[in-house]
Amino acid sequence: MGNQVIVVYKSSTGFTKKYAQIIADELNCATADNKLAEANRLSAYPIVVFGSRAHAGRIDGFKKIRELYGKRRIKNLILFVTGAMPDTAKEEIAQFWKQNLTDRELRDIPHFYMPGGLCYEKMSVTDKWMMKAAAVMLKKKKDKTDADRAFEQAITGSYDISSEMYAQPLIDYVKAQMCEHR
Numbered sequence: 001m002g003n004q005v006i007v008v009y010k011s012s013t014g015f016t017k018k019y020a021q022i023i024a025d026e027l028n029c030a031t032a033d034n035k036l037a038e039a040n041r042l043s044a045y046p047i048v049v050f051g052s053r054a055h056a057g058r059i060d061g062f063k064k065i066r067e068l069y070g071k072r073r074i075k076n077l078i079l080f081v082t083g084a085m086p087d088t089a090k091e092e093i094a095q096f097w098k099q100n101l102t103d104r105e106l107r108d109i110p111h112f113y114m115p116g117g118l119c120y121e122k123m124s125v126t127d128k129w130m131m132k133a134a135a136v137m138l139k140k141k142k143d144k145t146d147a148d149r150a151f152e153q154a155i156t157g158s159y160d161i162s163s164e165m166y167a168q169p170l171i172d173y174v175k176a177q178m179c180e181h182r
Helices: 015-027 038-045 060-070 090-100 104-109 125-140 146-154 164-180
Strands: 005-009 030-033 047-055 076-083 110-115
Touching: 005 015, 005 038, 015 030, 015 047, 015 164, 038 060, 038 146, 047 060, 047 164, 060 076, 076 164, 090 110, 110 164, 125 146
Parallel strands: 005 030, 005 047, 047 076, 076 110
Antiparallel strands: none
């Protein structure tokens, strides 16, 4: 599958890069940092997998890939996003996808969520400040939901909940696509 698939990633604290490498190792394909992903290079691959983090309610770095996909420079796009939420937060994850993808993209772009964690040691000063502000707001909030309490607990420190098992559905999907295109 090496010349059929490329995994492009944008990683800030390492979780997305870790998943990109897991996927690439399993599919025996190339990886590329988003900064180095040029249109001509990506258009040479029948399948482009793009991974990034959920950041401030959006998909970090997706604008560039979306434009290439919209211009058909990327034929088949598969998207994955990493974040601090556990994969059990189904409603929140579904809402995230609805906020970030158009109805057409939701239908046409296979998308996968992979829990990663938090790494305060690698976060930018701005991101650390945002997390601190979120913690203060949650602490003051009355009538917290279960999701609020879980998020409040989750942002107290660094942790890593990434696992190869979260990448497996995407890997299986790509393998099935490759079988169909033979």
